[in-house]
Amino acid sequence: MQISALEPHRLDINIDPCPKSGGRNVFFRGDLTIATSSEADSAMDTIDCGQQESICLNLTDVRRFDTAGAWLIYKTMRDLRFEGGKVSYTGATNEQETLIEQALINDAPCAVSPPVRNSLLAQVEDVGEATVVIAENLGSFLSFLGLVLMRLGQELVDLARWFLTAIPARLGLAKQRKPRMRITSLFHHMEMVGLRAVPIVGLICLLIGVVMVQQGAYQLRQFGAEVFVVNLIGIAGLRELGVLLTAIMVAGRSGSAFTAQIGSMKLNEELDAMRTIGLDPIDTLVIPRLLALFIMLPILTFFADIMVLFGGALLSWISLNISPSAFLSQLKEAVLVTDFLVGILKAPVFAIIIAVSGCFNGMSVGGDAESVGNNTTRAVVEAIFLVIVVDAMFAIFFTYIGW
Amino acid sequence: MGQEDFAIDVKGLRTQFDDFVVHDGLDLTVKQGEILGVVGGSGTGKSVLLRTIIGLNKPAAGTIKVFGQETEGYSGEEYQRLRQNWGVLFQDGALFTSLTVAQNVQVPLREYFNMPQDLMDEIASYKISMAGLPPDAGPKFPSDLSGGMRKRAGLARALALDPKILFLDEPTAGLDPIGAAAFDELVVRLNHTLGLTVFLVTHDLDTLHATCDRIAVLAEKKVLVLGTMKEMISFDHPWVWEYFHGPRARAAMP
Known part of the structure; x- marks a missing residue:
């Protein structure tokens, strides 16, 4: 069944007790994608798992499924297992399984924001850093100023020399060099x-x-x-x-x-x-x-x-x-x-x-x-x-x- | 081969930026008339080496000799004359964006010599065609050109003064395979007809196979091995082996 790319994403989650195992079944119906990931995430958060309780995540009726959905399934399994539950998933197609495996492979701690600094100390540090930067910039600025003025002086002298040798050069008495000034x-x-x-x-x-x-x-x-x-x-x-x-x-x-x-x-x-x-x-x-x-x-x-x-x-x-x-x-x-x-x-x-x-x-x-x-x-x-x-x-x- | 026969002779080069040492005790020789390929992983300082040899970077230690002349300690006019011996093609051409291609090629001519405009135009169009550009490229601005054409225009400018050494910084980067092959052909042709020595920084294995007489591998802050392609293929070092025998390398081998 072709799903139009324009059709909005929808997710329904039902948690039913499972008579066979004494645990629970979680049925996902619809689209488990980035668009529905936050509702899925909050729904999964409400599941408190008892020791040795078996939880089964049923993906049979999942239509659209992307890496965010896969991550969610993987994360849910990981966290509930940590709480002591016996978690598994069923009804996943081959493609869906591959995505869930990818989530496992890529589960490495990854720093997302820079380390948080103490805000008061950070203010003082920033002021100090800014002062040093200003001092360095001022130094570079002054040395650039000196270099430019010196070069300007050279070019003006060069220009003056070109001027003064204009007449002698015409008379063949001196060589007139092209002035450096553009x-x-x-x-x-x-x-x-x-x-x-x-x-x-x-x-x-x-x-x-x-x-x-x-x-x-x-x-x-x-x-x-x-x-x-x-x-x-x-x-x-x-x-x-x-x-x-x-x-x-x-x-x-x-x-x-x-x-x-x-x-x-x-x-x-x-x-x-x-x-x-x-x-x-x-x-x-x-x-x-x-x-x-x-x-x-x-x-x-x-x-x-x-x-x-x-x-x-x-x-x-x-x-x-x-x-x-x-x-x-x-x-x-x-x-x-x-x-x-x-x-x-x-x-x-x-x-x-x-x-x-x-x-x-x-x-x-x-x-x-x-x-x-x-x-x-x-x-x-x-x-x-x-x-x-x-x-x-x-x-x-x-x-x-x-x- | 005597010392004077080397086009470029680098001994004991050490380059560093603040505390970060890029090269330490690097030795490299480039024979006259050869095409030398310089390879290395990202961050091994290939471009830094190129920039140091042409004088854009000051080495912390070591000597660099071009045609037997040390490149340090020159000033003003002497250094200008030394510089006329080499032409540089930067990545993406580094053309002056406010000038046309022909005007770009004429910049070195205008700078060093007092030539009449028609002579400069003729020389410029000769270099432009030597670089493989179509004749209508002269009056175009760099922003009107494709990437491949920009590189050729940069090459035309690098060749304006008939330098003896040509420095190329990743010339085939970003070119389609046909364009890259054509550029390789051009470099080999120029090397044969003009006797140019070529210092070629590249990642492109096809270029290495097709054009280079010798290859220098930069690793561990120095030149790890310098030799022909045959010698590279049989060199016993994990990185070198992977570079010349990896999946892409095997596809590139003739």
């Missing part, structure tokens, strides 16, 4: 990191400018000093908001992109292939990305500063009745060149942090796809965290030198 790659990344980020950086800074002015004006209205909202957006925008928002946005866009690109290449053994061909991954992959960020982040910051002020001016005009010319003249009064410089000078430093974090995490990807994902997340979080920490340090520094 210019095409550099421009490609400058476009991806800088140009493509313009719309989103512009939009975000515009909106933040609007929000800041709105919030600031609300507070200053109490003192009738609404016009000083221009000072607020000018100074805060140029010193902090423009550069931080740009850095965070770029860390999210480009930092993660670097990690994912380089991490996938590592996974695909492309980095190894490069090394065997004689290409240094740092020269080929890291330096162009680092330099692209180094050049484009200050430019993006400049653009971001303008958009923040523009957003502020827009809201001031619409909602506070401060005309653009009034805005500009108040801005000129409030803001100094040093305010602008403070923001712009932070940008290259943030660029190095983001690029190194992205590339370092890319190169330290492990052997599987999950590692790429984890490292990408870590790269972005690390970059943003370091950017904000360094920003705070810069704030102290600039205050100290009076800017």
